[in-house]
Amino acid sequence: MSESSVSPNIVHRLETEFDAVVPAPLSRYTSFQVGGKTPALVQCHTADQLSSLVSLLHREKQPYFVMGQGTNVLVSDEGVDAVVLRFCDDTSDALIQQEGFVRVNGNMLLDHVAEKLVEHGVGDLTYLSGIPGTLGGAIAGNAGAFGRQIGDDLLRAEVLSIEGNRRWVEADELSFAYRSSALKKSREIVLQADIRVEDVDGQELREKRESILQLRKEKHPDWKSEPCAGSVFRNIEPTSAAGRRQAAGWFLEEAGVKAFHVGEASLYAKHANIIIAGEGACAMDVYTLSENMKRAVKERFDIELVREVQLIGAFANAS
Ligand SMILES: Cc1cc2nc3c(=O)[nH]c(=O)nc-3n(C[C@H](O)[C@H](O)[C@H](O)COP(=O)(O)OP(=O)(O)OC[C@H]3O[C@@H](n4cnc5c(N)ncnc54)[C@H](O)[C@@H]3O)c2cc1C
Incomplete structure (x- = not known):
């Protein structure tokens, strides 16, 4: 096998300081459940941790790739010659409710966002019910269903540049289009986002979510x-x-x-x-x-x- 582009020193450091899986089979971290390995995969639990890792890898000129839940990727059998930073928290359901919007972490599962909003009686983001993946992955690819996509409801997002700098961007700067956004090109990472919501009848939302989940179950x-x-x-x-x-x-x-x-x-x-x-x-x-x-x-x-x-x-x- 040819030599990896990721330095052994970095792999060692990621393993000892950041609990990286070394090497990691990406079939375990993607919904296709096929494909080869990465020299190191770090599970990033917070935006701060992800930011410092991106800064470190950029400074050390090491290739890296940010992955959410891995539900929109196909990894080759040879694997990926880059560190994988996984920004996905399957258990998180925390969102901060403000006047007219909610603030959500980029690593939260999209369906958990939809579910929580129904519980809070705000929305309407029920169209996102049952779509796999993280909020960050959804914003990057402008995910959606039933003629509506996340870009329609996003107010602003905090993003991390490939150099490791953080900034807030307004939704209209993200050039949302069908299954695409400016983030695909800039490779900036969504750390958290503010999503526009309104008070809606809770019972109506619950029924809508249930029927969408049922429909998806029948078709997907x-x-x-x-x-x-x-x-x-x-x-x-x-x-x-x-x-x-x-x-x-x-x-x-x-x-x-x-x-x-x-x-x-x-x-x-x-x-x-x-x-x-x-x-x-x-x-x-x-x-x-x-x-x-x-x-x-x-x-x-x-x-x-x-x-x-x-x-x-x-x-x-x-x-
Ligand atoms: C059964 C099934 C049904 C699906 N149905 C739909 C559907 O109805 N509508 C739809 O739109 N999609 C659908 N998808 C596709 C997928 O769920 C979405 O594309 C989802 O938004 C991908 O999120 P992820 O976290 O899994 O991204 P990943 O697959 O991990 O990554 C995809 C891309 O997003 C980037 N990315 C990941 N996290 C971030 C982040 N925090 N910031 C910036 N970029 C990031 C990655 O670098 C990569 O380029 C479906 C998938 C499955 C398996």
């Missing part, structure tokens, strides 16, 4: 038992200003991909845009299957699908 796999990362491809942009975005799943279904499989990777029976990495699947199976799906749509409709799931590490001829 549970990634814990059926490893996946949600939609593999983005929906298709309209060709005119008046047009609407079209579901990639429809084109995939029409192109006949439902029966496709590579190794143990196959399509979710209820959704042609979701790959399930079955037991024994590797990242290359998932990647090759996605390439086959893309090719089928290109051949049938002359449409170039764009990947929504982010590839981490090396994939041959990745697009």
Whole structure:
């Protein structure tokens, strides 16, 4: 194996001072549950800890990658030649309620945010119910459902630059668009965020959340038992200003991909845009299957699908 870009001294320091897992299998930290290792993974419990680690790694010129719950990434079988800073707290449910907004940590699970707001009788962010991942990951990728996304309700966020400097940015500086934000390019990390809320009828919110969770249960796999990362491809942009975005799943279904499989990777029976990495699947199976799906749509409709799931590490001829 070629030499790692991460210095052994740094790996040792991360292990002894920050309790890093050395090396860490990323299959354990991603919803696809496939892929190789990182030389070191640090579980960052607080924004301060994450900030000091980013400053240290930047100063020491060490490559690093920030991950939330790992529900929108596919890690290559060779792993990632960088330190992974995991900013995800599956147990946190603390949010600070202020007049007209709530302040939430970037490492809190999105569904916990939605659940807590229902409990507090404020919202309406029920559309986020059941979406896996952290608030930070959701803001970076402008996650959403039912025609609404987190960028619509964000007031401001505290972000950390790749050099380790903190600043607050207003939502309109983040150039939110369909499943994208300026953070994708700047690589700034969301430490915490203020989300706009209003007082709403609590019972109404509870019922809405329940019906959304039920709907998602019927249509989406549970990634814990059926490893996946949600939609593999983005929906298709309209060709005119008046047009609407079209579901990639429809084109995939029409192109006949439902029966496709590579190794143990196959399509979710209820959704042609979701790959399930079955037991024994590797990242290359998932990647090759996605390439086959893309090719089928290109051949049938002359449409170039764009990947929504982010590839981490090396994939041959990745697009
Ligand atoms: C079953 C299933 C259903 C899904 N349904 C939906 C859906 O309905 N709608 C939808 O939008 N998505 C959906 N997804 C995709 C996924 O849940 C979202 O993209 C989620 O927001 C990813 O968050 P994460 O913490 O897992 O990010 P990760 O996968 O860990 O990271 C994704 C990207 O975000 C960056 N990132 C992570 N944390 C931060 C942070 N704090 N600050 C800045 N950048 C950060 C990472 O560097 C990486 O580039 C689904 C996924 C699954 C498995």
